[in-house]
Amino acid sequence: AQTVTQSQPEMSVQEAETVTLSCTYDTSESDYYLFWYKQPPSRQMILVIRQEAYKQQNATENRFSVNFQKAAKSFSLKISDSQLGDAAMYFCAYRGEYGNKLVFGAGTILRVKS
Amino acid sequence: GAGVSQSPRYKVAKRGQDVALRCDPISGHVSLFWYQQALGQGPEFLTYFQNEAQLDKSGLPSDRFFAERPEGSVSTLKIQRTQQEDSAVYLCASSFMSPGFNEKLFFGSGTQLSVL
Numbered sequence: 001a002q003t004v005t006q007s008q009p010e011m012s013v014q015e016a017e018t019v020t021l022s023c024t025y026d027t028s029e030s031d032y033y034l035f036w037y038k039q040p041p042s043r044q045m046i047l048v049i050r051q052e053a054y055k056q057q058n059a060t061e062n063r064f065s066v067n068f069q070k071a072a073k074s075f076s077l078k079i080s081d082s083q084l085g086d087a088a089m090y091f092c093a094y095r096g097e098y099g100n101k102l103v104f105g106a107g108t109i110l111r112v113k114s
Numbered sequence: 115g116a117g118v119s120q121s122p123r124y125k126v127a128k129r130g131q132d133v134a135l136r137c138d139p140i141s142g143h144v145s146l147f148w149y150q151q152a153l154g155q156g157p158e159f160l161t162y163f164q165n166e167a168q169l170d171k172s173g174l175p176s177d178r179f180f181a182e183r184p185e186g187s188v189s190t191l192k193i194q195r196t197q198q199e200d201s202a203v204y205l206c207a208s209s210f211m212s213p214g215f216n217e218k219l220f221f222g223s224g225t226q227l228s229v230l
């Protein structure tokens with residue numbers, strides 16, 4: 001079974017600074033998809049960024065980028081120029097190429113200080 | 115509707131009571147998922163529907179949990195004889211097509227169930 005591990009329960013960053021959230025996963029599949037989701041207090045999950053495992057190039061979405069290391073099974077999220085609105089719970093998630101369900105990590109609370 | 119709608123937003127139940135949680139997906143969305151999120155944890159998969167067909171129910175924790183989507187739109191998650199360990203946020207998500215990389219999943223705001 002696939003597992004996703006987020007080893008940082010909580011992180012803090014100063015406004016306008018950069019922060020990196022860590023995620024590792026375990027799988028025997030060769031092709032799969034990885035996601036970062038943001039969950040604000042409203043509880044509604046919002047997709048931040050996604051990565052296909054067979055693509056070497058790291059995904060980027062505006063201030064959000066990932067560092068995908070397939071051999072190390074690592075998928076970290078970098079948030080540049082942090083904003084107060086970035087404060088939320090962040091979840092790393094995995095889905096197999098032919099799978100239906102997402103497997104989530106336990107999450108990292110991100111606090112942004114002004 | 116504009117998004118995935120779940121009701122009620124909060125539900126308090128006495129242990130042993132039956133509850134029903136409703137999910138209204140975005141109109142026309144084929145795929146519908148239910149996830150259970152315990153306090154301080156990530157969501158865990160419960161079940162998946164493609165239209166009215168329940169294609170995967172491997173995540174339902176016991177036979178007290180039952181989900182249906184009879185007309186391929188609204189879905190109901192029913193929990194019989196609730197127990198304290200059922201306390202969690204129940205999230206519903208939908209997508210236009212079957213799961214795929216480019217298929218965006220839309221989540222509702224969940225129902226927070228507290229069993230006393």
